[in-house]
Amino acid sequence: xxxxxxxxxxxxxxxxxxxxxxxxxxxxxxxxxxxxxxxxxxxxxxxxxxxxxxxxxxxxxxxxxxxxxxxxxxxxxxxxxxxxxxxxxxxxxxxxxxxxxxxxxxxxxxxxxxxxxxxxxxxxxxxx
Numbered sequence: 001x002x003x004x005x006x007x008x009x010x011x012x013x014x015x016x017x018x019x020x021x022x023x024x025x026x027x028x029x030x031x032x033x034x035x036x037x038x039x040x041x042x043x044x045x046x047x048x049x050x051x052x053x054x055x056x057x058x059x060x061x062x063x064x065x066x067x068x069x070x071x072x073x074x075x076x077x078x079x080x081x082x083x084x085x086x087x088x089x090x091x092x093x094x095x096x097x098x099x100x101x102x103x104x105x106x107x108x109x110x111x112x113x114x115x116x117x118x119x120x121x122x123x124x125x126x127x128x
Contacts, residue, residue, distance in 0.1 A: 010107070010108040011060055011106050011107060011108055012060075012105075012107070012108050013056070013058050013060050013081065013106075014056050014060065015059065015061075015062060015106070016059070016060070016061060016062065017062045017077070018038060018061060018062065018063050018064070018065075022041070023040055023041045023042070024038055024039070024040060024041075025040060025041050026038070026039035026093075027039075027063050027065040027067075028065060029063070029065065029067045029068035029069075029078070029080075029100075030067075034098060035097060035098065036061055036063060036080050036082070036095075036096045036098050037088075037094070037095045037096070038093060038094050039091065039093045040092045040093070040094075041092075042092070043092060046087075046092045046094070049094060050085070050087050050094060053082075053085055053096075054085065058081060058082065058083050059082050060080065060081055060101075061079075061080045061082055061096065061098070062077045062079055062080075063077060063078050063080065064077050064078075065078075068080070078100060079102070079105075080096070080098040080099070080100055080101070081098055081099050081100075081101050082096040082098045083098065084096070084097035085097075
């Protein structure tokens with residue numbers, strides 16, 4: 001099997017990858033409303049995130065969710081430029097107004113990008 005990974009040294013805005021947080025329990029996009037909604041495991045994580053995100057008028061969210069971008073089956077993450085956030089205290093959610101970007105649009109033009117392509121073997125867990 002083959003795989004590729006992309007290493008980006010700089011984006012056009014501060015960026016976060018939602019799947020790297022154990023406190024994020026849900027991510028859903030609404031293309032019609034141009035929103036991405038992020039749900040949190042507990043109020044402490046929700047409060048801390050809300051305070052941090054308010055510090056940036058614009059930032060990038062990189063998501064891996066069925067309702068965002070091409071979805072999980074594509075194997076690709078989607079990139080969203082957030083420009084406004086609303087908190088939903090009762091649901092422990094943050095709703096972000098966003099526009100979806102291509103990865104190319106999100107990468108700073110003066111920064112390096114490395115693409116690694118490799119293969120790996122899949123072994124039968126119970127060989128004959």
